[in-house]
Amino acid sequence: MKRAISLLLAVFALGSCASASAKPQAEKAPKAVESKATAVPRIMQLERPKGGEWFGLYVLGKKAGYAFFDIREGEYEGQKAVVEESRVTLKASVAGVETERAVGEQRFYEYKDGGRLLAFREERRGDGGEETLIGRCTPEGISLLRQRPGLPDETRSLPPTGEVVEHSDAPRLVAQTREKIAGLTIDLEQTLEDKTMVTEFDSEGTMVVAGLAVPVLRTRTSEERSNLAVTTILSKKDGRVLELRFGEVMVGKAEDENLAKQLDKVDLFNLTRVVLDKPIPDSVRFGPAEVTFAVSGLAKEMRREDYRQKFSQTADGAVTLTVSSKAPAASAKLPVKAGDDEEVREALESTLAVESEAPAIVKLSKKIVGDEKDAWAAAKRLNQFVHNYLAKSYGTSSDRATDVLAAKKGDCTEHALLFTALARAAGIPTRRVDGLVYMDAGDGVPALYWHEWAEVWVGEWAAIDPTFNQPVADPTHIAFGTEGQSDTAGLIGQLQIKVLGFKAIEGVGAKAAKGSSGL
Numbered sequence: 001m002k003r004a005i006s007l008l009l010a011v012f013a014l015g016s017c018a019s020a021s022a023k024p025q026a027e028k029a030p031k032a033v034e035s036k037a038t039a040v041p042r043i044m045q046l047e048r049p050k051g052g053e054w055f056g057l058y059v060l061g062k063k064a065g066y067a068f069f070d071i072r073e074g075e076y077e078g079q080k081a082v083v084e085e086s087r088v089t090l091k092a093s094v095a096g097v098e099t100e101r102a103v104g105e106q107r108f109y110e111y112k113d114g115g116r117l118l119a120f121r122e123e124r125r126g127d128g129g130e131e132t133l134i135g136r137c138t139p140e141g142i143s144l145l146r147q148r149p150g151l152p153d154e155t156r157s158l159p160p161t162g163e164v165v166e167h168s169d170a171p172r173l174v175a176q177t178r179e180k181i182a183g184l185t186i187d188l189e190q191t192l193e194d195k196t197m198v199t200e201f202d203s204e205g206t207m208v209v210a211g212l213a214v215p216v217l218r219t220r221t222s223e224e225r226s227n228l229a230v231t232t233i234l235s236k237k238d239g240r241v242l243e244l245r246f247g248e249v250m251v252g253k254a255e256d257e258n259l260a261k262q263l264d265k266v267d268l269f270n271l272t273r274v275v276l277d278k279p280i281p282d283s284v285r286f287g288p289a290e291v292t293f294a295v296s297g298l299a300k301e302m303r304r305e306d307y308r309q310k311f312s313q314t315a316d317g318a319v320t321l322t323v324s325s326k327a328p329a330a331s332a333k334l335p336v337k338a339g340d341d342e343e344v345r346e347a348l349e350s351t352l353a354v355e356s357e358a359p360a361i362v363k364l365s366k367k368i369v370g371d372e373k374d375a376w377a378a379a380k381r382l383n384q385f386v387h388n389y390l391a392k393s394y395g396t397s398s399d400r401a402t403d404v405l406a407a408k409k410g411d412c413t414e415h416a417l418l419f420t421a422l423a424r425a426a427g428i429p430t431r432r433v434d435g436l437v438y439m440d441a442g443d444g445v446p447a448l449y450w451h452e453w454a455e456v457w458v459g460e461w462a463a464i465d466p467t468f469n470q471p472v473a474d475p476t477h478i479a480f481g482t483e484g485q486s487d488t489a490g491l492i493g494q495l496q497i498k499v500l501g502f503k504a505i506e507g508v509g510a511k512a513a514k515g516s517s518g519l
Helices: 003-018 165-177 342-346 359-369 375-389 401-407 412-425 486-491
Strands: 053-059 062-076 079-094 097-110 117-126 131-138 141-147 154-158 181-186 194-209 212-223 230-235 241-246 250-254 289-296 309-313 319-324 430-439 447-457 461-464 478-482 496-504
Touching: 053 079, 053 241, 079 165, 097 165, 165 181, 165 194, 165 212, 165 230, 194 241, 359 375, 359 401, 359 412, 375 412, 375 447, 375 461, 401 412, 412 430, 412 447, 478 486
Parallel strands: none
Antiparallel strands: 053 062, 053 250, 062 079, 079 097, 097 117, 117 131, 131 141, 141 154, 181 194, 194 212, 212 230, 230 241, 241 250, 289 319, 289 496, 309 319, 430 447, 430 478, 447 461
């Protein structure tokens, strides 16, 4: 269930990047802003509040956090630079455990139009573990230093980034010029690679602020591989950001610092769940079966139809979803060959989070898999190990696979992360999956809760859940996205789901350890 927090942080990270960095399109470069001194980059000529801006972060109407953003002149290695700073904090209760997550970041750019990214520093504290990333960027590449308490410093050499200064405040620049800005930003959460961001002018209108109709400008920012757009609403008069809207799930409202930090008591476990009309019996959950749901509030582009999920539309316009649990019929030998399939190739890569090339991960994976050559059999060995190895804990979580290995505890995200790293180290293409799963929370309310599990490629994709010790994920697992996609969070609070029916099917079941928990 802690997955809800990380998804919401991913949503806000999208907003931070949208106002952090990207490279303008050459064919549609932003119009120059009139200036008093031509040496001043146009991004620094935009009207904005002195000393930065504070926001209260509201999740489904409950204030669960706060954020701070600022763009200012500064220095980097003795030279004048544009400095972008952001700080985000979320606090909530998850299954009775109080959690807090804070992410702070600084990015330094050349002090000129089109100035490239010179350096960055990101600090993560609280839930998810502590970590500092320090990067120095040159046209030849990025030198990255990674620091974690109690562990030796790590250094990496990365390809150069195409990130430039214009998107350190892209929404404000687009609101003034009305020109689209599309470009690149480096992903510090997952891949440490550039991804595409696009900010466009949306509309002009009014917004009621303190009882008064205020003229406003709206922009929209989207991210590569995401269906969730961030809307920025700015005052037409003075350029202040009045609201940041992350789909329908989270709103950042402009507030002074003291008010922004006055938070509500937020129980994410119950606030974000999807209540069902009837319970789902154990005979369905723990055996080979299929379940049919009626679903509303799910946009067409978010309907993930695959080997185990099938959508259909009835004559009255209702959408039904049938999910089945079955073992894979295909087989593959280790190490699995990706061939020309890009999805399979990506599912073998070592990333900042999925550290499948870390020596400790590689050594343990070899020990667990042993002399097994069948990919599906090896995946089941790894599934069993991760389930037994990790204590089920909501209050302790980790962002990186090696941290999970050291902590020996966590919830669904830690189980899926460690399993994915171990499986990739063994040569099994594996990806993490975000979605919903049925669980008895003990309060008598049948509901689906946000969850993370994994899929392995063993000649075909197969769902597997180490949290619940399910070698075949049961048919109450409804998948919406993979690898922490931020747009998945946009479904929170929007879905309505009913159970239409269920039946047994032929095949190997998804037998689970009853009583297991740890979403």
